[in-house]
Amino acid sequence: AQTVTQSQPEMSVQEAETVTLSCTYDTSESDYYLFWYKQPPSRQMILVIRQEAYKQQNATENRFSVNFQKAAKSFSLKISDSQLGDAAMYFCAVIIQGAQKLVFGQGTRLTINP
């Protein structure tokens, strides 16, 4: 079975600075996909970024980028130039190729200080 661990229950950062949220996972499979979802106070789940395990290049989406270390089973999210609207719960998740279930981490609550 797959597991996802987010070791930082809470993080805070000053507006305009950079913050990194950590995520580690465990799976015996070699073909899988990783995601970061954002859940703001409205509680809507929003896809932030995704990464295919077979790709060595780290995914980027504007101010969001990941540091994917497959051997270490690590998938951290870096948010550059933090904005007040980035304040939310962030969930890391993994799904195995061919599987249906998305496995979530415990979440990290990110606070942006003005």
Add this chain to the structure above:
Amino acid sequence: GAVVSQHPSWVICKSGTSVKIECRSLDFQATTMFWYRQFPKQSLMLMATSNEGSKATYEQGVEKDKFLINHASLTLSTLTVTSAHPEDSSFYICSARDGGGIGNQPQHFGDGTRLSIL
């Protein structure tokens, strides 16, 4: 982009009432939908996987007779909380994946339903 509509967004009802929550994929067909439950400040807990035209697959510990799931079409899945009690109060979220369940297609989430049982 893919849109999932969930209704109602908030429901308050008396103990013993049955409550139905709808999850619709608006611009794509979803052979598979998922139902999650989320307690305050916690992660999403998968309750069941809803497959169009067949029985849902429930996660361990989830009562099938309490949480009835129907997936009668490629765009609609419903979750009925039967004889709801205060301990069933929670935030319920559905999701759907287009692309026939291929792993690299992300799940698209509804906005969730806040259920409060008095």
